[in-house]
Amino acid sequence: MKTTITVNGESRALDVDPRTTLLDALRETLHLTGTKKGCDHGQCGACTVLVNGTRINSCLSLAVMHDGDAVTTIEGVGTVEKLAPIQQAFLTEDAFQCGYCTPGQICSALGMLQEVADNWPSQETEDLMGSIRLTDDELRERMSGNICRCSAYPQIVAAIRAVSGRPA
């Protein structure tokens, strides 16, 4: 099926099998392999990308559902020559080991920070009326959809902190 998706700011005309997930379209059709397949079931978060600024598991979504959408993958966040601040923070804080969950963690963190800025509550949010303070508990709750089996969790908290600033 003909589908046009804006990927990392570039309009991409695709002719994809209607069964193709957004994840497989990115990886196999567009050769953007930074987005990872960890479980193909929406359980691990390795495939997290931003769709119109919101984080989703790209394995749980068909490519043809995204006609006209703007998708940001890890390749659109920064490059080796010009790392985005969050990528530099992951490097500096050693917020990964094997690296396989890392693109998903980074995309998820970007989406999460926007959700906090937009005052979306979480289970950890105590005051639903005020503006959200990104406490460590808030941060950990909101990043729990991204599994890191190497368990770089404390380093991931530190990396996200480095770009978000300490809570007031």
Place this chain on the structure above:
Amino acid sequence: MSSVSDWEATSNPVKENRAGNIGKAVDRYEGPLKVTGTAPYAYEVEPPSPPAYGVLLSASIAHGRISNVDTAAAEASPGVHLVWTYKNVPAQGPRPARYDFFTPSPRPALESERVHFFGQQVAIVVADTLENAQAAAALVKLSFETEPQSVIFHDHFDEAVQPPGESDTEIGDFEAAFAAAPVKIDDNWRTPLQNHCQMEPCATTAWWEGEQLTVHTSVQMVRFAQSSLAETLMIPHKSVRLLTRYVGGGFGGKGSFYEDLVLASLAARELGRPVKVAFSRQQMMHGTVHRPATEVRVRLGATAEGKLTAMSLMTTTHCDRRGNFTEHASNFARSLYAAPNRLTGHQLVRLDLPVASAMRAPGEASGTLSLEVAMDELAEKLGMDPVELRILNEPPTDPETGKPFSIRQLVRCMREGAQLFGWDRRNPKPGQVRQGRWLIGFGMAAAIRGNFLLPAKCSFTVDAEGVITVKQGMTDIGTGTYTVLAQIAAETLGVPLGDVRVEIGDSELPPAPGSGGQFGAATAGSAALDAGMNLRKAIAEIAVADLASPLFGGPSEDITFQDGVIAISNRSERLSDLIRRNRPEGLTAEGEIRPAADAGKWSSHTYGAHYVEVAVDTVTGEVRTRRMLGVFAAGRILNWKTARSQLTGGMIWGVGSALTEGNSVDPHYGSLINQDLAGYLVPVQADIGEIEAIMLDEVDDKANPMGIKGVGELGISGAGAAVANAIYNACGARVRDYPITPDKLLAALEAL
């Protein structure tokens, strides 16, 4: 062959660390690629032409045979290139009667109608697209005939036998001493099957150019997989080039290799085009390997003052019928505490379950969950502090062999940890610290994990730009290998870290055993140091013989290497200038490491102490780990940053083993009931509170020429026991059947 005394007596650039590269908190060498998603893992490598896609099918019985195969509909499905079962898979080398994980041997895929475990791969469909392959796979009709199966570990204890070639070790007279001891502990601890859950499923991209096969795959052991694949395909070893440059987690589960590698290779040959095959997450659970369940009986006998007089750990565990893996959960206890009368051993039950093998800290990870809790129970019985009980039973030499320790700072780990953690604030009486509906408790445990060194080779090349390239058939599975090899190279050759390139994960490079058993850094690094020293010698010889060099005439033994400059006193030139004049094509030296002939004279381990604060919800039974501190002694640390990450990662695995991780076996199907990441609960971000790992200054000059040891498996050893002990201190309930889930904890609380 080198000896330990040579290692101790000989200085080298790593020990001297003049430029300060060793120990430094250097960012990961390959980090920029990983944070940008541009490090190609096995399934992501671009083959020379568009690939076909393979999808595997797995058996749905635990024991029996494939009784009927109907692939007609699948073969007729759009885009399908081939469908293979045991009936038509190409011939492969025969599987040895008993395979092991270190000797290369054929591992034929789809080899017969026999089904040995649920989830065994029984068919593959290869099609032009992943979607067509998946759709066609659903059309393959396989019928199975079941045969009687044994899948529930605890139902088959009466079939347990001693593993081949093993015997119990007894020192003194354990039974008599235990009977006579005034204070005793005698309990059983159970640990379940556990799964590695690497984030990257096993995957292979394979292609042929004539008779030459290239495979990119995800394994921990390069040469083992490459040789075994060649033998499986019945082709010369040199016809296979195996690459594994980025591995998305291993933890022991990729120590071997699986059907993705064999079948991608065979299908690529058959079709004359590249083929990619990956395991699904569910196939990872069944079709790779797991840590088998254990039941460990711990008996401790002590005097009223707390001196251990008798100690026994007897482990019963299981493996598959064709394997020979034993989870040696008793072994670590042989070196941990003094007790004149000792008995340790293992019993093995063979079951119709998936293949058992090594998972992070095999032996220690399971075994410490029993002994280190038993010590806590003994301390309570004696009215002693658990730290003081352990210190009282600290052995002067290895308690089983009498060998001297290479170095042992366990007591220092425990003392410094206690102070940093605020252990003195612990109320030894359980259930006393309440915050609303939460009960708060502190727990501690000792950590021990063996230290190993294996043979390895390495090469170093310096080019006309003065850049050093390290080449080794080693892997980095998240362990930091790329980075520490670069640090060793920079320090040894006196060049900036930015002037080092590291090439690993390729069977055409000098062989190293790979990653496992926390032997990687010591093994690969020691070979690298030797290659570096040989390159220094080669450079020096050229310099003193080169009329154009200010260093001409030598003496070559006085040459220093610093900041890319070679010098003898005030005569100097840039290393790149020397090489450009004399070896514009580059200069290469090789090096190797072998275990020292007399290494067996010492008892060599890594040590640590864990301190944990937990909160237990008295209403729901939920356990939260609020604070964790580990203090570790593991030789010289090559990279403070990556070592710390390995240690905190291991500690978090300890939390998983204590609280959430375990595969339940279905008694009817012999399957693992929780076969994905929604059912098998690895720790997530919200499960982990404050956590810190501290590394003591240490040099173990008897371990290897660098005085380093491994840290990858030390962090998990004992961590789960500290969590369990903290739960007891919080609420007074002991659960000896891991994981300590809310249902078990609530039942234990009600029984109090």
